[in-house]
Amino acid sequence: MRSRPAFRRLAPTILLAAVAAAPLAANKSKSAVPASPDDKTIVHVLNRIGFGARPGDIDRVRQMGLQTYIDQQLHPEKIADSALAAHLEGFETLDKSSRTIAENYFEPAVRARQQAKASSGAANPDDGKPMRTPEQMAALQKQRQVVQELSEQKILRAAYSDRQLEEVMTDFWFNHFNVFAGKGATPIYLTEYEREVIRPHALGKFRDLLGATAKSPAMLFYLDNWQSADPHAADAQELMRGRVAMRRQMNPRRPGIFFPPQQMPANTQQPRQKRGLNENYGRELMELHTLGVDGGYTQQDVIEVARCFTGWTIRQPRQGGGFVFEPRIHDNGKKLVLGHVIAGGGEHDGEAVLDILARHPSTARFISTKLVRRFVSDNPPQSLVDRAAARFRETDGDIREVVRTIITSPEFFAVTSYRAKVKTPFEFVVSTLRATGSDVQNATPIALAIRQLGEPLYMCQPPTGYADKAEAWVNTGSLLNRMNFALAVVGGRMRGTQPAGLTLGSTTAARDQLVDGVLAGDVSATTSQTIAKAQDARQAAALILGSPEFQRR
């Protein structure tokens, strides 16, 4: 065990508080939320169900009552969140449909490219890069705007929204049901995916969330299900031929990172290829979305599930079209999934699979484990996982109730959970913005900084999503970049961001604000000494935000 002298002091307070609170909360399913929490406990909650404390937050929460704060966070619809609106003004794409996004932001780039090709078609022989017309450049910029605005939005919401838990859960579920902005048509659908598939269900019923992702064009495209067909279906070849041509045009790339501007072939004279069952979604649905890798399914189950989802496809992906069930490529034969016979045929086959998976005990366990890992510890306490999984089953996968069980549990408030998590780059950056009361006018440089720290937003390539364990985020290069990020923000050197809320009167003032106000006064003697020796307030602030204490939550 790590020795944490600071926290040992905290322990009795918390445990006493938990005991004291117990009788009061008798009706409220054994809440361990302390009635008179100390600063550390409040900061712990702010770090776990949100993106960290802003100056003044400790007092605000104490005044409101910790239990009330937690209850309120569990019902984001009851939080007005008026401050956020101002920060989200001026973005064009956030409320647009995929159809509109395709039409206004992606198709112009395709047209400009075709036009440029038709008029000249020459590549620059000197640097070997295809020459781009000004129209092409402008169209590409517009295309990039979509993911750029989405990334800015994510940062701004996490930094400024009063619905902190909703942001945490949106981030959690997006990562759980990860899709990658660099794969083909996926970025066209990303904005709608987060807005309409993930966010509305973030604290809702798991089955609804699962069903929404299964039918989302973002997921259908990312995990290839849109081209999965019954190889025996009479019309499959004919129908898929058109889709193959389309798929080739959507060749996957990582925009702006590794590949030059997208070059889509207009050519559709490919030799006819045999298309058939694609197991990709079927496999990840069980391994990553529901049962977990040891959840008790076989390769045969993967095939049967994939058969059930044949025909779940996208109407015109390049144009941002929506989900459609295509009966002509659906396999209507009988299937056996995890011991259940599915024989109805049609779109219902897939729905039946989702019902089976959403209610499977392995799913309750797998989802609960991941949630406990997010909220409590890299090594989820089994007792809590069991209770959360039981709650999941009792409530037919009511996410709000599962999360409530976790964040009001004794394990959540236990000594061993305090600062047990290393912040992800996103969490570190956003908590820095919050701690410094930063005024972010342009979040794109912030998004670039997060990318540099190793967590490019919406650009996680594998379907596993980003890891939620310390090892993934603690490495020499990224640690150094964290210190430099802290220096840049407090030094006012981060373009588009001013540390407006930072008290810069003296090193002591900066110390009081950040150490007492954000870290609940809990820093090592050495960290205290280095802060005291700082040349000025900005340096002191950087030494706090880059400190080991601030890297944890």
Next chain:
Amino acid sequence: MISRRVFMKNGGMALVSLGFVPQFLSRTIEAASPARRKVLIAIFQRGAVDGLNMIVPFGERAYYASRPSIAIARPNDPEGAVDLDGFFGLHPRMAALKPLWDSRQLAIVHACGSPDGTRSHFDAQDYMETATPGVKSTEDGWLNRYLHAKEHANATPFRAVALAAQLPRSLQGTEPALAMNQIAQFGIRAGQSTDAVQSSFESEYAAAADQVLNRTGGEAFDAMRMLKSADPARYQPENGADYPRSAFGDALRQIAQLVKANVGLEVAFAEAGGWDTHVNQGSNAGQLAGRLDDFSRSIAALARDLADGMDDVVIVTMSEFGRAVTENGNRGTDHGHGNAMMIIGGGNIRGGRVYGRWPGLEPEQRYEGRDLAVTTDFRAVFSDIVRGHLGVRDTRQVFPGFTPGQPLGFVAV
């Protein structure tokens, strides 16, 4: 060796005077000792290079029949391929690599690729970097698993370095690895206060009860100090090495600096993009030619720069898949299957030969009737390097699920 003495004098003393246990000092002395480290430089051509125009099978009738506007002419044409063995030739803009072929430092494996048939860049890159084709859930990359298999006590913070903004999938995993765009930017950036801020941060992390942050913080500051003492920037290209002024040339120049600075480098990674030539690919000139020119001149410069140092170095190039045999309607090529890999090194590399079984390019010899077939699993190439050059005998944990067959022959295994 100059670097060692300078390091002892500057870096070592500075450390002792600061009162740090100079743990990494001993590591560096080891790094510079006569039992020199083997280095692997992995180069990823992201976007799927057209292997058939890179290593040209000019002896194939079908090659010319399939590519009326983009084929590379036979070597007897002044603009034609650079003849290697009477059947294969280098793209004319890759002539910079010919001396390495002649000195038997350059080996080629053709018709090489993945057993998985995906034509998705995204999946294929992933499969190549994890070296587990068809398995998406692999968490770590093959280079990291190699580092793990060869774990040793004298590892330095510069054991594995990617000259890239982000750590590539190949290097992700349990072993520490660094990603940096520019060596010079690896340090605390606080203007005039840099030294003071750095030492303050260092004491914070040194005092942290938190083991993970304590250890990694320690490594980060070790690395910074090591870099400062070794000062790789002072190693200017030697022997007339002329790196192109491109991002890729710059990355390789810095890798050479790290090698020469004796900071304990064992695995380096660099990447080059711009290979996804669906439209107007060009032939002896044009888009692909420009990319190959930069690519080959950068690699040639690295080999020239390191000179005898190449005895301990192997460079391997890879790309996620090849491109269709037949050119498309836009004088470009679409996604294909088999490709070519290059292996460059002194020491025990048996260059001057194209390895692997050539499957032919006639329609019935192709994969799915359209692409160069794969006759050599890319993992066989990696595996021979890991065994022959890097000296790991048992490669099962580096390449799970892969059983290497007979060595391909480009390196003594």
